[in-house]
Amino acid sequence: METKHSRRVWLVTGASRGIGAEIASAALDAGERVVATARDPKRVTERFGSSDSVLPVALDVTNDSSISAAVGAAIAHFGHIDVLVNNAGFGVIGAIEETPGDVVRSVFETNVFGLLAVTRAVLPHMRKRRSGHVLNLSSLGGYRSGPAFGIYCSTKFAVEAISEALHDEVAPLGIAVTIIEPGYFRTEFLESKSVVETKDIGDYADTVGKVRDFAKDVSQKQPGDPKRLARAVVDVVNAKHPPLRLALGADCVEAIEEKNAFVEQELAAWRSLSTSTDFPKSSGSPTTR
Ligand code: NDP
Numbered sequence: 001m002e003t004k005h006s007r008r009v010w011l012v013t014g015a016s017r018g019i020g021a022e023i024a025s026a027a028l029d030a031g032e033r034v035v036a037t038a039r040d041p042k043r044v045t046e047r048f049g050s051s052d053s054v055l056p057v058a059l060d061v062t063n064d065s066s067i068s069a070a071v072g073a074a075i076a077h078f079g080h081i082d083v084l085v086n087n088a089g090f091g092v093i094g095a096i097e098e099t100p101g102d103v104v105r106s107v108f109e110t111n112v113f114g115l116l117a118v119t120r121a122v123l124p125h126m127r128k129r130r131s132g133h134v135l136n137l138s139s140l141g142g143y144r145s146g147p148a149f150g151i152y153c154s155t156k157f158a159v160e161a162i163s164e165a166l167h168d169e170v171a172p173l174g175i176a177v178t179i180i181e182p183g184y185f186r187t188e189f190l191e192s193k194s195v196v197e198t199k200d201i202g203d204y205a206d207t208v209g210k211v212r213d214f215a216k217d218v219s220q221k222q223p224g225d226p227k228r229l230a231r232a233v234v235d236v237v238n239a240k241h242p243p244l245r246l247a248l249g250a251d252c253v254e255a256i257e258e259k260n261a262f263v264e265q266e267l268a269a270w271r272s273l274s275t276s277t278d279f280p281k282s283s284g285s286p287t288t289r
Pocket of ligand 1: 060182188
């Protein structure tokens, strides 16, 4: 694989545990410098100790003043940020009807608005240097939605849309954007300390209920290894031409293939009706995207 330079400065959100902690750790193992941020930075200090390479910083992605203080501290300490990993996030398990508005708003606050706020705070520093790499944690659920995960997936679909646009906006400014799409990885993501479970409406027992049971059964038996994921993220940051999307885990690759085949088949089956709604070519309509 072709590689770029080394000893970059990474800023990782949600580095207290799970995927964020593993990414921070893999970056440090690769000789990089890391601003390891967490709502409680003591957790980061406990995990990574103190060294010249790691700066533990408090950062709650739902709090604007905490974001600007954290980015300010990173710049003051290391001078710049090369790699931003927008990792902080959590899941919600429940049917669309079962999920109250305040839960929907809170998961969007973290997974979408938080990611946007951190990105807005870091980009000026990357633009100034015409260099950088933003990695946004999406999910298998950012590509394919399904029962019980509709609200969570809607946040990750938003991350995908934001990232696709951002990719094209900042590429001419020397900044790369990669969407990381993990399948099921063995972290605390499905444990009660992370995931929010909504009330249970009996009518959804055969759809949402089954996924609820599956989530309980699979927790701590997920096929994905967060350490291997973290090493893959380091590889992608080292790549000379990083991808827009990186699916991680065989389950994720399979889900994407299934969805692509379904979309292709459905588009072909309905092509005639789909293409019947334009004005006739002679009516001079402008070209759209
Ligand atoms: P964990 O539940 O193990 O860790 C979640 C992390 O996010 C914790 O560090 C937590 O901090 C942090 N966090 C949550 N809210 C905030 C906030 N407001 N500000 C700062 N940090 C916050 O989950 P994972 O490590 O598995 O998940 C990491 C990312 O990966 C998420 O975006 C998730 O959606 C995504 N993902 C995970 C998959 C999986 O199977 N594990 C699959 C697909 C995507 P604290 O310790 O303070 O709670």
